[in-house]
Amino acid sequence: MKGLSIIISLFIIFIICSSWGFFAHKKINEYAVYTLPPTLASFYKKNILLISSKAVDADKRCYIDSLESPRHYIDIDDYNEPSIDSIPIHWTKAKEKYQEKQLLLNGIVPWQISFSYHKLVKAFxxxxxxxxxxxxxxxxxYIGDAHVPLHTTKNYNGQLTNQIGIHAFWESRLPEMFVKEYSFIKGPAKFIEDPLHTSWNIVKQSNLLVDSVLALEKQLDKSFSKHQKYSFIERNNLLIRTYSDEYARAYHTALNGMVEKRMASAIQQVGSFWYSAWVEAGQPDLKNLQKVTIDDQPLDINNKKNMGREEL
Structure with a gap:
């Protein structure tokens, strides 16, 4: 019975080191393809399955690269600044002010978006x-990660407010349960004049939502008994405790479309960053590039321990 008690205390969704979970990350990359103009979309559509499946490679690298985890978040409240605007947005100036070691401890997702963007420009x-x-x-x-409010705070899993499990609840349980009710495509991809500034704006918008994410769940908890709040399902021959459908629906309603809006914004921004990188590269003709069907170096995470922080 003791062993069973340990098993059922686990939550259903296990997130590695980044946001949204595997399901939503794949959806974000998939739908971003449909925001692109026809000239670029034809290339991405040919490779949509691979681009979607590889959307979770950054998560998997947390198992083999100790430097990967900080690329997925930024704990704004760890900077002890009067406001987020006090943090230099340029990497060199931020290093001068805080030192690189401190930046890595606090997370670097807005800068990582910029780094990855310029790598994509070069690849194009x-x-x-x-x-x-x-x-x-x-x-x-990384753009998807930056859209998740709990990836901009040191209280990333509600561990400081007795809300452990809220991370996966918000970013995985809700999208998987309500995805059919979401409307994702809000408009076409647009050229981004300043990718770094845009990445910081995404983080700022997410950070403004942190208090609501936590407060709404805290308030909801008061109106549900433990029996009503949780349910049990079988997964891989294990009995797992997760948030009940009733509680998830109530939180979904209380959030008033927040998850859908952040996911839809992520989709449009991903498409816009891809498009902008292509334009900055000179709009190369990609028509004759062959479709890639095999991943040369698939990431195997079986029997490996996550080297970053984990959220249950």
């Missing part, structure tokens, strides 16, 4: 199809 210039796909997938992942 050289018409390197494998690198285009790799950096498109990674860029989509």
């Amino acid at each position: 210039k050289f018409k390197d199809i494998r690198q285009i796909i790799r950096h498109s997938a990674d860029l989509g992942h």
Whole structure:
């Protein structure tokens, strides 16, 4: 019975080191393809399955690269600044003010978006199809991460407010349960004049939502008993405790479309960053590039321990 008690205390969704979970990350990259103009969309549509499946490679690298985890978040409240605007947006100036070690401890997702963007520009210039796909997938992942409010705070899993599990609840349980009710395509991809500034704006918008994400769940908890709040399902021959459908529906309603809006924004921004990288590279003709069907170096995470932080 003791062993069973340990098993059922686990939550259904296990998130590695980034946001949205595997399901939503793949959806974000997939739908971003449909925001692109026809000239660029034809290339991405040919490789949509690979770009979507590789959307989670950045997560998997948390198992093999200790430097990967900080690329997925930024704990704004760890900077002890009067406002987020006090943090220099340029990497060199931020390093001068805080030192690189401190930046890595706090997370670097807005800068990582910029780094990955410029790698994609280079890949487009050289018409390197494998690198285009790799950096498109990674860029989509980091942009998706930046759209999740709990990836902009040190209280990333509600561990400081007795709300452990809220991370996966918000970013995985809700999207998987309500995805059919979401409307994702809000408009076409647009050229981004300043990718770094845009990445910081995404983070700022997410950070403004942190208090609501936590407060709404905290308030909801008061009106549900433990029996009503949780339910049990079988997954891989294990009995797992997760948030009940009733509780998830109530939180979904209380959030008033927040998850859908952040996911839809992520989709449009991913498409816009891809499009902008292509334009900055000189709009290379990609028509004759072959479709990639095999991943040369699939990431195997079986029996490996996550080297970054984990959220249950």
